[in-house]
Amino acid sequence: MTPTEVETIYEALANRLDELGAEKRELYLAKLALLMAHELGDAPRALALIAEAAENLDV
Amino acid sequence: MRPAGRSETQSLYFTYPHFDPPQDRAGLSDAAPVAIVGAGPVGMTAALALAKHGVRSVLFDAKDTFNDGSRAICVARQSYHILEDIGAVDPFLEKSLPWTTGRTFYRGRQILEFDMPDSAREKYRPMYNIEQQYIEEYLWEAVVREPLIDMRWQSRVSGVEDADGAVILTIEDPLGTYRMQADWLLAADGARSAIRQMRGLRLRGENYEGRYVIADVQMDHDYPTIRRALFDPDCRRGGTILVHKQPDNIWRIDYQLHDDEDDAEAIREENVRQTVASVLQEIGHTGDWDLEWWSIYSANTLALDDYRDGRVFFIGDSAHIVPIFGVRGLNNGLADAHNIAWKLAFVMQGRAGAPLLDSYTPERRGATLDVFANASKSARFMTPPSPGWQLMRDAALNLALSHPFAGELANPRQMTPYTYADSPAVSADDPGFSGGPVPGAVLPEARVRDGFLTDLLGGGFTLLSFDEGLAQGVADLDLDVVVLDPGSEAAQVLAAGPHSAYLVRPDLHIAARWMRATPETLRAAYVRATAGESK
Numbered sequence: 001m002t003p004t005e006v007e008t009i010y011e012a013l014a015n016r017l018d019e020l021g022a023e024k025r026e027l028y029l030a031k032l033a034l035l036m037a038h039e040l041g042d043a044p045r046a047l048a049l050i051a052e053a054a055e056n057l058d059v
Numbered sequence: 060m061r062p063a064g065r066s067e068t069q070s071l072y073f074t075y076p077h078f079d080p081p082q083d084r085a086g087l088s089d090a091a092p093v094a095i096v097g098a099g100p101v102g103m104t105a106a107l108a109l110a111k112h113g114v115r116s117v118l119f120d121a122k123d124t125f126n127d128g129s130r131a132i133c134v135a136r137q138s139y140h141i142l143e144d145i146g147a148v149d150p151f152l153e154k155s156l157p158w159t160t161g162r163t164f165y166r167g168r169q170i171l172e173f174d175m176p177d178s179a180r181e182k183y184r185p186m187y188n189i190e191q192q193y194i195e196e197y198l199w200e201a202v203v204r205e206p207l208i209d210m211r212w213q214s215r216v217s218g219v220e221d222a223d224g225a226v227i228l229t230i231e232d233p234l235g236t237y238r239m240q241a242d243w244l245l246a247a248d249g250a251r252s253a254i255r256q257m258r259g260l261r262l263r264g265e266n267y268e269g270r271y272v273i274a275d276v277q278m279d280h281d282y283p284t285i286r287r288a289l290f291d292p293d294c295r296r297g298g299t300i301l302v303h304k305q306p307d308n309i310w311r312i313d314y315q316l317h318d319d320e321d322d323a324e325a326i327r328e329e330n331v332r333q334t335v336a337s338v339l340q341e342i343g344h345t346g347d348w349d350l351e352w353w354s355i356y357s358a359n360t361l362a363l364d365d366y367r368d369g370r371v372f373f374i375g376d377s378a379h380i381v382p383i384f385g386v387r388g389l390n391n392g393l394a395d396a397h398n399i400a401w402k403l404a405f406v407m408q409g410r411a412g413a414p415l416l417d418s419y420t421p422e423r424r425g426a427t428l429d430v431f432a433n434a435s436k437s438a439r440f441m442t443p444p445s446p447g448w449q450l451m452r453d454a455a456l457n458l459a460l461s462h463p464f465a466g467e468l469a470n471p472r473q474m475t476p477y478t479y480a481d482s483p484a485v486s487a488d489d490p491g492f493s494g495g496p497v498p499g500a501v502l503p504e505a506r507v508r509d510g511f512l513t514d515l516l517g518g519g520f521t522l523l524s525f526d527e528g529l530a531q532g533v534a535d536l537d538l539d540v541v542v543l544d545p546g547s548e549a550a551q552v553l554a555a556g557p558h559s560a561y562l563v564r565p566d567l568h569i570a571a572r573w574m575r576a577t578p579e580t581l582r583a584a585y586v587r588a589t590a591g592e593s594k
């Protein structure tokens with residue numbers, strides 16, 4: 001994926017999260033995570049990403 | 060519980076019999092080979108299974124009739140094999156409603172339809188719905204036909220002491236108190252087992268979050284026998300509801316209570332009526348309905364550490380309490396009874412060594428722990444215990460509206476029977492097989508000639524051999540031999556070759572199998588399966 005494409009996705013997510021509002025944001029992200037993991041089609045990779053995304057949250 | 064004005068046994072569809080205590084008092088104290096405490100479904104099954112192997116028993120129950128209300132309603136395929144084996148299955152087949160399909164709804168929209176495995180090679184359907192009163196009535200009818208069972212109603216066992224090679228029971232009935240000696244005791248006295256307390260034993264395990272009210276209603280409602288699970292329905296946001304069809308126009312409705320709902324409030328008749336009415340509206344029932352019975356339960360996973368205590372064996376709810384989502388409470392209890400009955404009979408008759416009895420706990424407690432693992436999974440989906448589980452559950456249900464793969468997470472995966480792979484009485488697998496059931500598993504069904512594979516089994520051990528010559532080398536062993544055709548459906552299901560053989564136990568579990576069987580290997584497996592001496 002090119003840096004420009006990453007940026008497009010980043011912006012789409014930001015806009016979507018604002019549109020949805022605080023109440024639905026969490027549910028939406030959980031759905032998205034499940035859907036993307038399924039699309040990825042690689043369970044070990046998905047599990048590794050689930051762990052990676054939890055890094056540095058306290059920084 | 061029943062509506063105001065009706066007693067615990069005043070049912071809309073079932074007439075409860077009344078049983079007297081034993082009138083003929085002579086011989087009540089005579090020693091018995093086996094005493095069974097509790098004539099619930101599990102105790103009666105044990106008595107019938109013992110009788111089938113020629114063992115006499117005395118069966119006690121404190122009550123004067125069957126259990127109040129319809130408790131367990133889902134009876135699994137393997138239990139029908141057990142009911143057949145003990146000679147009781149016919150009325151069950153006539154009365155019960157077979158089913159294979161479940162549908163799951165989220166906020167009123169269907170997100171999943173699943174089918175439990177079934178095919179023309181199966182003699183019985185994966186599941187049958189029937190009220191527990193009928194289960195007990197039909198078992199009772201078989202008990203009455205059986206001269207080897209001495210059934211005593213209104214007879215409470217109030218004491219048990221160990222004696223030399225026996226136990227001594229104290230029994231109280233309305234006409235008096237007496238003592239009786241028995242060589243063995245089966246405690247089938249239910250979840251609040253008095254025997255368990257008398258022996259100083261405790262169930263251990265966990266209580267889950269989540270309480271359910273179960274209510275039976277009678278109504279003309281046009282829907283096939285399909286299990287419906289409603290997640291987050293309009294009538295009870297945040298809750299889960301199950302709907303099952305039973306015979307006699309009875310419908311079972313289970314609904315989850317919210318955390319802030321009080322038990323005592325929830326089971327007040329007017330509140331049950333109100334909730335049931337809203338559920339019926341949700342499922343589109345507009346006609347009349349009558350409230351039959353209701354109760355409350357929570358999902359526990361509790362078991363004894365050891366199902367054996369000297370000459371006492373615990374079977375059914377006295378040994379384990381499982382959450383009912385897995386519909387294993389009753390089914391597991393029947394398998395306990397079937398398991399211990401043949402072992403006890405064989406040991407008492409000198410057909411097996413005493414250590415065989417020590418395989419009961421690993422086999423049946425193993426089955427319970429397996430249920431716990433599965434039930435914890437479904438409990439976490441039905442009743443998420445924490446915010447993380449709740450969020451992911453809701454995300455899965457919501458995603459399932461557009462993506463069916465997520466709906467599979469709601470599949471309860473009603474379990475297949477447990478495999479006794481780690482049992483001391485089961486032989487290691489033959490690595491020569493590629494496929495088929497492993498030792499410890501239940502024998503799968505197949506069509507053979509005009510009937511089914513299980514129809515060919517003998518009363519004790521059976522050798523299924525694809526090689527006609529094998530039988531001659533083991534003619535002295537206590538088993539029936541069935542020769543099967545290497546080209547048959549059975550050969551396919553068993554992944555068998557022209558010299559293969561399976562040794563099947565009296566409880567339909569596989570004791571051993573060989574790709575190329577010899578009399579020597581067969582003999583060794585037989586010795587292991589019966590904890591016997593090498594012959």
Ligand SMILES: Cc1cc2nc3c(=O)[nH]c(=O)nc-3n(C[C@H](O)[C@H](O)[C@H](O)COP(=O)(O)OP(=O)(O)OC[C@H]3O[C@@H](n4cnc5c(N)ncnc54)[C@H](O)[C@@H]3O)c2cc1C
Binds near residue numbers: 216
């Ligand atoms: C409200 C409720 C709902 C349930 N729903 C389901 C379900 O949907 N699916 C499912 O699979 N399971 C369900 N179960 C569990 C199922 O009913 C039990 O697993 C099943 O009844 C166990 O059978 P049992 O024979 O071990 O014990 P029980 O049926 O409890 O029988 C024990 C018997 O022992 C007798 N007894 C007790 N103490 C003594 C004594 N000291 N002397 C003599 N007799 C004694 C009692 O009178 C009783 O008849 C439910 C249970 C309850 C309570």
